[in-house]
Structure formats: structure tokens, C-alpha cells
Amino acid sequence: MFNKFQEIYTMSMHRGGGGGGGTTTPPPTTGGGRTFSFIAAPTSLSTSMNGSITMADGASISTWYFSNGGGFNGDRTVPSPVIEANQGSNVAVTLNVSMMSSPHTIHFHGLDVNQQNDGVPATSFEVNGGSSYTYRFTAPHAGTYMYHCHVDTNQHFEMGMFGTVIIRPSDGSTNRIWNNGPTFDKEYIWQLTTFDSSWHSGGGGGMGGMGGGGGGTGPQFARYRPDYFMINGRDGTNARTDSTTAITAGAGQRVLVRVQGTSNMPGIVNMGGLPFEVVASDGRPLAQSYTTTELLCCAGERYDIILTMPSSGQYTGGITYRDIRNSGNLGSVSTTITVA
Amino acid sequence: MKRRDFLKTGLAGSAAFAVSGLTMFTPKIASAATVNITLRAEGTSKTLIDGTSVFVWQFRDTSGNSGPGALTSGLLVREGDTVNVTVQNRVDRSIRFVINGVTMSTTSSVSAGSNRTYSFTAPAAGSYMYTDNRNGELGRAMGLAGPMVVMPANGANRLYDNGPAFDRQYTMFMSELDDRLNAAVQGGGSYNMANYEPNYYFANGLSYPDTTADSDTLIAMNVGEDVAVRFINGGAITYPMHFHGYHVNVATRNRSVETRVIEKDTVQVERNECVDVILPVEQAGAYPLHTHYVPGVSANGTYANGGLIIMNAA
Numbered sequence: 295m296f297n298k299f300q301e302i303y304t305m306s307m308h309r310g311g312g313g314g315g316g317t318t319t320p321p322p323t324t325g326g327g328r329t330f331s332f333i334a335a336p337t338s339l340s341t342s343m344n345g346s347i348t349m350a351d352g353a354s355i356s357t358w359y360f361s362n363g364g365g366f367n368g369d370r371t372v373p374s375p376v377i378e379a380n381q382g383s384n385v386a387v388t389l390n391v392s393m394m395s396s397p398h399t400i401h402f403h404g405l406d407v408n409q410q411n412d413g414v415p416a417t418s419f420e421v422n423g424g425s426s427y428t429y430r431f432t433a434p435h436a437g438t439y440m441y442h443c444h445v446d447t448n449q450h451f452e453m454g455m456f457g458t459v460i461i462r463p464s465d466g467s468t469n470r471i472w473n474n475g476p477t478f479d480k481e482y483i484w485q486l487t488t489f490d491s492s493w494h495s496g497g498g499g500g501m502g503g504m505g506g507g508g509g510g511t512g513p514q515f516a517r518y519r520p521d522y523f524m525i526n527g528r529d530g531t532n533a534r535t536d537s538t539t540a541i542t543a544g545a546g547q548r549v550l551v552r553v554q555g556t557s558n559m560p561g562i563v564n565m566g567g568l569p570f571e572v573v574a575s576d577g578r579p580l581a582q583s584y585t586t587t588e589l590l591c592c593a594g595e596r597y598d599i600i601l602t603m604p605s606s607g608q609y610t611g612g613i614t615y616r617d618i619r620n621s622g623n624l625g626s627v628s629t630t631i632t633v634a
Numbered sequence: 635m636k637r638r639d640f641l642k643t644g645l646a647g648s649a650a651f652a653v654s655g656l657t658m659f660t661p662k663i664a665s666a667a668t669v670n671i672t673l674r675a676e677g678t679s680k681t682l683i684d685g686t687s688v689f690v691w692q693f694r695d696t697s698g699n700s701g702p703g704a705l706t707s708g709l710l711v712r713e714g715d716t717v718n719v720t721v722q723n724r725v726d727r728s729i730r731f732v733i734n735g736v737t738m739s740t741t742s743s744v745s746a747g748s749n750r751t752y753s754f755t756a757p758a759a760g761s762y763m764y765t766d767n768r769n770g771e772l773g774r775a776m777g778l779a780g781p782m783v784v785m786p787a788n789g790a791n792r793l794y795d796n797g798p799a800f801d802r803q804y805t806m807f808m809s810e811l812d813d814r815l816n817a818a819v820q821g822g823g824s825y826n827m828a829n830y831e832p833n834y835y836f837a838n839g840l841s842y843p844d845t846t847a848d849s850d851t852l853i854a855m856n857v858g859e860d861v862a863v864r865f866i867n868g869g870a871i872t873y874p875m876h877f878h879g880y881h882v883n884v885a886t887r888n889r890s891v892e893t894r895v896i897e898k899d900t901v902q903v904e905r906n907e908c909v910d911v912i913l914p915v916e917q918a919g920a921y922p923l924h925t926h927y928v929p930g931v932s933a934n935g936t937y938a939n940g941g942l943i944i945m946n947a948a
Contacts, residue, residue, distance in 0.1 A: 403876070404899045409919030412878055416938060417920045448928045448937045516833040516935035518927075555900075558927050560872060578881065578897035592874035594900035594926030618872040618927055619830050 321378045326468025327480035330538050332376040332460070333362045335433075338388035341398050345371035345454065349522055350530025356494045358453035360389075360400075360443075365527075366457065366485075367538050372527040373485045373556065374457030377441065379433045381464045381473065387441075388428040395423040396510065398450065402459065403440035403594065404577050407431035413444045420445050436463045436472035437577030438552040438596040446510035452493050452518075454527075456556045458483050461577065471550065471598055476573050478550035478600060480543045486591060486613055487527060488520035488557040488624075518558050523615050523625035530627070533612070539629040541565075541601070541611070549601045553591050559624060560592040560616045565601050566609030566631050574598035590616070601631075608632045668716045669756075672696040673707050673731075675766070675778055676724040677820070682834055683841035683933045688813050689820035691725055691776040693764070701780055702805045702850035703838025709764065709782035712789065715756040719764075722749045725778075726822070730768035733782060734906060735760075735889060743768050759786040759794040760889040761805070761864040761908035771827050771870040771905075775815055779868040781807045793862060798885050798912045800862035804853050806923075808903065808941055809869040810835040810930065830870060835930040835940035842931075842942035853923065853945040861913040863923075865903045873903040873930070879921030879945065882911040900926055913945075920946045 321334055345357035347370060359365045360374035368375075379385045391398050397420035401413035411429045412418055421427045442456035463473045470477050493515060522529050528536040543549050551570075553563055564587060573583045575597050591597055612628030673693040680690045694706040701708020711717055721731045723744045730743040731752045744750035762782040766773030773779070783805060786795050793800070810832035818825040835841065838851045845851045855861045863882070867873055881899050884892045887909050903909045923943040924931050933939035 401878070404881075406879055406881060406899070406917070408917060409879070409921065412919075412921065414878065414922055417922065417944070446937050448932050448935065451928050511932070511935065511937040513935045515929065515932060515937070517831045518929050519831075555874070555926070558929065560874070560902075572895075575895050576881065576897065576899045580894055581896045582894045584894055590902070592872065592900065592902045592926070593928070594874050594876040595898075595902070619832075619870065620828065 321380050321462045321466045321468065327478065328468070329480065329482050330367045330376055332378045335377055335379040335383070336386040337362060337377065338390055339375070339400070340390045341392050341395055341455075342371070343392070343395055347372050347527055350532045353491070355489055355491055355522065356453075358450065358455050360455060360457060367526075370527045372454035372487065374455065376458045376460060376483065378460045378462060380462045380466045381433050381436045383433050384430065385433050386428050386430050388426055389421050390426045391421045391423050393424040397422045397445050398443045398455065399445055400429055400441050401444040402429065402431060403442060404596065405431055405434060405439050405459065415445055433461045435577050436461045436475070437574055438554060438598055439577055440554060440556065440594070440596065442556075448515045449493065449510045452490065452558070458485065458552065458554060460552070471574060472579060475579065476600060477548060479547040481550045481552070482538065482541060483552045483554065484525050484539065484563070484613070485554045486557045486561040486615070487524040488559055488615055489522040489524070490518050490520045491522060492519070520557070520559060520615065520624055523613070523627045525613060525627055525629060533627045533629050536629070541629070541631045542634050543603045544634050545603055545605045547603045549603060551599050551601060553589065553597045553599060555591045555593045555595045557615065558593050559618060560590055561613040562616060563589045563591060563599070563613055564611050566611040568601060568604060568609055568611070568631065570599045570601040572597055572599050603633050606633050667712070668718070669711050670718045670720075671709065672720045672722060674722040674724055675729055683844060683939045684936060686813070688811065688816045688834070690811065690816060691773070691778045693778060693780050696722070701838075702807065703840045703848050705780055705807060705839045707780045708805070709780070710785070711756045711782070712785045713756055713759050713787040716753070717756055718751055718753045720749055720751045723747065728768050729766040729773060729778060731764065732767045733762050733764045735762055756784050758889060759784045759792070759797070760886060761866055761910050763866050763868055763906070763908060765868070771830070772815070772825065774809070774868055775811060775827065775830060775870045776819060777809070777811070779809070781805050781864070781866045781868070783864060793885050793910050793912070794889070798862075798883070799860065800912060801859040802855060803862035803864065804850070805838070805864045805866065806851070806943060807838050807866045807868050808836070808873045808925070809839070810871060810941075827870070832869070832871060833934045835925070835932070837941035837943050841933055841939045845942060846944045851943060853943060855915050855945065855947050857915050857918050857947055859915045861915060863911050863913055865901065865909045865911070867903045867905055867907050870905060871927070872905060874900050874926045875903055875923060876900040876926045877913070877921070877923050877945075879917060879919060880913055880915070882913045884909060884911050886910045915947050918947045920944055
């Protein structure tokens with residue numbers, strides 16, 4: 295279908311993959327204040343197009359996801375698992391695409407990998423069913439990043455094939471965001487997620503990538519009308535109590551929340567009126583950190599925020615999803631913020 | 635020199651310049667020039683990437699020069715220039731020519747079938763958008779908008795006086811349409827913008843892969859250069875623009891210097907907003923640049939089309 299950049303790819307692919315003098319030391323598995331499970335690079339991910347997730351209203355929504363023995367936190371299919379590596383290390387992630395599956399890729403969003411490892415079919419290649427490819431890159435600046443499938447992205451991103459990449463400081467410490475950067479006591483990921491359930495109907499995987507009532511691309515994906523609003527794949531009452539979304543920490547503790555725009559729609563993050571400090575975005579420290587009570591996070595963006603817990607009380611925070619067409623509110627999801 | 639040629643070398647660069655890696659922006663306007671331009675607001679048929687034809691509105695430069703890509707007009711001026719824009723309104727309703735951040739000689743509308751000249755002194759260097767604001771967002775949704783780039787008075791390759799320097803620059807005018815709105819307007823009917831749900835998306839009026847065949851819209855650059863990318867949101871939705879392969883430095887938002895959130899790989903461009911960034915080219919290769927509102931990378935749901943831009947670094 296495309297030619298020009300395939301040629302460019304052919305020329306550049308022999309320049310070698312990522313890497314170059316780094317180490318492969320994985321981040322420590324103990325210590326820190328993680329509230330989610332993770333997998334340390336080097337690692338491998340398989341693909342599943344037969345997932346589902348149960349919404350607060352009881353509906354079962356079909357999902358596709360990357361798996362390493364499970365999806366996010368090992369207990370849900372959306373988002374996909376958290377991958378961690380240390381700044382400067384050589385990262386290798388092997389994608390194993392299931393037999394009889396439609397093709398997939400991994401795009402390491404924000405990690406500025408080279409063209410060969412960028413996971414974009416138009417400029418590199420896709421990994422076919424029954425095949426594998428090992429993506430390689432050198433972990434850049436410590437911070438919050440994303441990975442997702444870039445094949446028929448309209449469908450594959452919506453179906454849930456995305457997850458978080460955390461790059462730890464060079465020494466692997468789990469109490470600082472970057473080398474000599476801000477400290478934190480406890481750590482959460484808030485992945486902004488919405489479903490347009492009509493894009494998931496027809497479900498099921500298999501050859502041809504059925505879903506959304508047809509193939510992976512076409513008029514059924516022309517207009518996006520989300521009807522479920524989540525944090526970390528949890529909506530409604532489920533989000534209020536989920537251990538990965540509901541924030542619990544002691545008075546005065548510094549809670550890091552890695553906010554990530556993985557819905558097509560922007561979301562406005564709030565901590566129940568509590569002020570929080572925005573310290574980094576897209577894997578880079580801000581030129582000037584600032585304190586706010588609301589933060590807009592668009593699709594593809596990441597923000598690292600620090601909430602210093604007040605002396606006591608319980609608050610209700612969450613996400614209000616905003617319509618990119620007219621800034622109106624599409625829906626919201628809330629969770630609890632409790633001083634333990 | 636025709637304005638079109640000026641735009642080719644100034645706003646985008648020819649293929650020859652792209653491979654040479656030379657600093658290419660050579661100002662061609664004498665200081666404090668007077669720029670006279672006639673823009674005809676009119677309806678026309680636009681053939682989309684999937685072959686369908688849609689009725690759109692456009693500002694067409696009647697001298698025959700165009701803007702970047704498939705845009706039928708574009709203003710490239712220098713600070714202090716006297717600019718006289720004569721608007722010939724040939725659409726079916728009154729329109730009002732405005733540029734956010736610019737004081738015009740008149741704020742009057744121009745009625746259907748009439749002409750009116752809007753004059754102004756080119757303001758501080760930066761990226762701007764001209765549009766109609768008589769019809770709410772419908773004017774932009776139908777295509778009545780275009781880019782205006784104001785270069786510093788001294789002709790320097792900088793985003794603003796003593797601002798960030800660049801080796802080459804591209805203007806990316808992002809827009810979209812909802813073909814149901816276009817059909818309603820063509821039929822003389824009304825349309826409630828609350829129902830606006832676009833299904834076709836463009837960069838400089840083009841959809842991928844046509845974006846890669848146009849020298850204004852294919853970003854051709856060399857490792858080691860600093861490339862200015864001017865995002866001008868000419869549509870009626872937000873564009874979160876994601877760079878593969880690179881982080882960029884956000885320089886200005888609507889001509890205000892960004893001081894907090896600078897290094898980004900995904901840059902929010904709100905409605906009515908112009909965001910100028912500097913891309914330090916740190917690795918070779920071909921990389922996409924696209925809105926992460928993923929439906930915006932499609933044409934009526936078919937992926938990958940839409941306003942998908944390719945950057946190609948040698």
C-alpha cells in the first residue's frame with residue numbers, strides 16, 4: 295500500500311536497533327510505594343483478542359490486550375501490564391503475536407525509539423499472527439511513558455491494547471521520579487480510559503481482527519461516542535474502591551500519581567479540591583512546576599503530579615471527560631482519597 | 635516573485651533545500667511593505683482522500699497563489715507591513731473577517747455578494763489564523779480559515795524578536811469536517827454545531843498519504859537542525875499532536891511564551907489556538923506526527939488517513 299517510507303525503512307533498518315552501552319539491570323522489585331504490579335524489562339508480551347471486562351452496570355465489554363500472565367495489576371485486561379526499566383538501560387520487549395491473530399505492533403510512545411522499533415506499519419512493519427519481534431531501545435529520561443499497538447489504531451487502541459512504561463532513575467530508586475528529582479512515598483497510575491461500547495460489539499479476536507461490527511477499519515469507526523468512563527479500566531462504584539485508583543496515604547505523605555491520557559478524549563483530573571503539584575510531563579521535568587486543583591490531560595499526554603496528603607479526612611477525586619468538539623462534559627469517574 | 639514561490643521557499647522549502655540542509659528562509663519582502671491581497675470566500679467542491687466529493691467553503695487568493703499544501707490562501711508577512719485584505723463574499727450569508735490578536739480597520743461584516751477591505755498593521759512576529767467569526771464555529775467547520783505567519787521585522791529566522799531560532803519552518807494548518815454539516819449548508823439548510831461530529835481530517839487541507847506527496851506538509855529535515863513547526867488549529871476540535879521519534883520544545887501559545895510545560899512529545903492545540911514548537915532533530919528516520927484523537931487519523935473511519943504527517947530526517 296505504501297512505498298516511499300518502506301524504502302526509507304529498508305535503508306535505515308540496518309543502522310541497528312536501540313541500545314548502545316547501557317546495562318540491563320532491572321528495577322528493584324521491592325521497596326517503594328507502588329500500588330500496582332509491574333514487569334521488569336527485558337520481558338515479553340503476548341497478545342489476546344479474547345478479553346473482556348465487566349463494567350459497574352454489569353455489562354461485559356470485549357477487550358484486546360497485551361499480557362504477561364495477566365493485564366494491568368494482574369487482575370484485569372485493560373489496561374495492559376506496567377513495564378519498568380532503569381534510565382540508560384537496554385530495553386528489550388519481545389512481542390509474541392498469537393497464532394491466527396490479526397497483526398499487531400508495539401509503539402513505545404514518548405520513548406523516542408528509532409524508526410525500526412517504532413511499531414508503525416507505514417514506516418516500519420507489523421508483526422503477523424504466529425510471529426515475534428523483539429523491540430529494542432535505550433531507556434531515556436526517567437519518567438512516565440506509554441506503549442500501545444499501532445495497527446488500525448482507531449480500533450486496537452480503543453479495544454485496550456495500551457499500557458504504561460515507567461523509566462526509573464539510573465540507580466533504580468523507587469522513591470524519586472528522576473535522578474535527584476522529587477521524592478515520593480506512594481505511587482499510583484491513573485490511566486484515563488473510555489469505551490464507546492459500539493466499537494467493541496462483535497467482539498472476539500481471530501483472523502481479520504473482527505470487532506466493532508466489521509473489520510479493523512472503516513465507517514463503523516467514523517464517530518467516537520464514549521459511554522463508559524474509567525480510571526485503570528474501572529468505572530462507577532468499582533473505581534471508588536479499586537486498590538489501584540483509590541488513594542490511601544498518611545497525613546503529610548507525598549503521593550505520586552502518574553496521569554496518562556489513554557482515552558481519545560481529554561480528561562480533567564481533580565483530587566477532590568486538594569491542591570497538587572504538577573512536576574513533569576511526557577517524561578520530562580517541567581521548566582517550572584506549578585500547583586493547581588484541576589489538570590487537563592489530552593490523549594497521548596502524561597503528567598506526573600504530587601499530592602501532599604492533608605492532615606485528615608476523606609475526599610472524592612477523579613476524572614471529568616471533556617468532548618474535544620465543544621468542551622462539554624461527556625461523563626466522569628470518581629474515586630476516594632483517604633488520609634489513613 | 636509570486637507569493638506562492640515565496641511560500642514554497644519560506645514556509646516549507648523545496649526538495650532541493652530539504653536535502654541540502656541549508657538555512658533556507660530568505661526574506662523577500664522589503665521592510666514595511668504594503669501587502670494587498672484579495673480573498674474570495676466561496677463554495678466549492680473538495681475531493682476527499684476516499685474519492686467522495688464534499689461541498690466546502692474556502693478563502694481563495696484570487697491572484698492564483700495558494701497557502702501551504704492544498705490551502706487556497708495563506709498570508710506570509712513581516713512585522714510592520716501594511717496589509718490590506720479585500721474580502722469578496724460569495725457564500726450565502728454574511729461573514730466577518732477577523733484575526734485573533736490583530737486590530738482591524740473595521741469590525742463590520744461583509745454581506746453575501748459584497749466586498750469589504752480589512753486593513754491592519756502586521757503585528758508581532760508569530761503564528762495567527764484568519765477566519766470568519768460571524769457564524770460561530772460554522773465558518774471554520776466549513777473551511778473559512780487560513781494561516782498567517784508574521785516574521786520578525788529584521789527578517790531573522792526566529793519565531794519572534796530575539797526568540798528561538800530555526801533552520802527551517804513548517805506551517806501545519808489542522809482542520810476537519812463533518813460531511814453532514816457540509817451537505818446541510820449546501821442544501822441551504824441550517825446545522826446545529828452542537829451536533830458537530832467530524833469524520834474527515836486534514837493537515838494543510840490534505841489527508842494521508844497525500845500529506846507525504848506535498849513539500850509543504852512532508853517535514854523534510856536533517857539531523858542536527860532545529861525545525862520550527864507552527865500548529866494552527868483551523869478546526870472546531872482540540873488537536874493533541876503527538877511526535878514519534880522526538881520531543882519538541884513548546885515555544886509559544888497564541889504568541890505568549892510558554893514558561894512551564896515546554897518539553898513535550900504530545901502538544902495540545904486547542905480550538906482557535908496557534909502553538910509554535912521547535913523540534914531539535916536528534917535522530918534520522920521517518921516518523922509520524924499525528925493527533926492522538928485517533929479518529930483524526932482516519933477518513934470516515936478508514937485508518938490511516940486523516941491529518942497524518944510524516945517527518946523524514948536525513
